Amino acid sequence: MDLFSALNNIQNHFFNFKVVQLPKRKQFTLKEVSAHCTENDCWMVIKDLVYDVTEFMREHPGGSDIMLEYAGTDATMAFADKPHSLDAWIILEKYIIGELVPEERMFDNKASS
Numbered sequence: 001m002d003l004f005s006a007l008n009n010i011q012n013h014f015f016n017f018k019v020v021q022l023p024k025r026k027q028f029t030l031k032e033v034s035a036h037c038t039e040n041d042c043w044m045v046i047k048d049l050v051y052d053v054t055e056f057m058r059e060h061p062g063g064s065d066i067m068l069e070y071a072g073t074d075a076t077m078a079f080a081d082k083p084h085s086l087d088a089w090i091i092l093e094k095y096i097i098g099e100l101v102p103e104e105r106m107f108d109n110k111a112s113s
């Protein structure tokens with residue numbers, strides 16, 4: 001029995017409601033991400049999460065060209081090297097489409113197992 005089933009059983013028994021398991025994120029390899037490297041189809045990896053930033057690229061305050069340089073790649077270092085505020089992280093949240101497969105992750109982040 002996994003952890004969620006165990007918790008659900010306990011909750012059912014005492015409180016009569018269910019603990020909901022969030023749907024798992026889709027997983028991608030870096031090779032899959034690399035196929036999305038144009039201005040009309042632009043994915044990036046930042047801290048092991050995969051983002052489709054095609055729409056946002058046109059609105060990027062730093063310009064679309066600089067983002068296009070990192071299209072289809074792991075842009076974690078580039079993103080961290082530039083002045084990005086909390087706002088930028090909040091914007092990013094909107095564009096998550098998945099996470100890297102566990103064997104290709106570099107951070108111990110909230111990506112699921």
Ligand code: HEM
Pocket residue numbers: 044046051053056060061062063066067070075078079082083084085086087088089091092
């Ligand atoms: C991938 C998603 C990205 C998002 C959501 C994003 C978001 C933003 C935002 C909101 C700003 C305005 C300043 C702020 O509020 O932080 C900004 C500025 C900037 N970004 Fe990004 N950014 C992204 C990727 C990148 C990448 C890959 C680069 C490449 C180096 C980059 C380079 C810059 C630069 C140079 C500025 C400063 C513009 C200026 O003030 O002149 N960004 N970005």
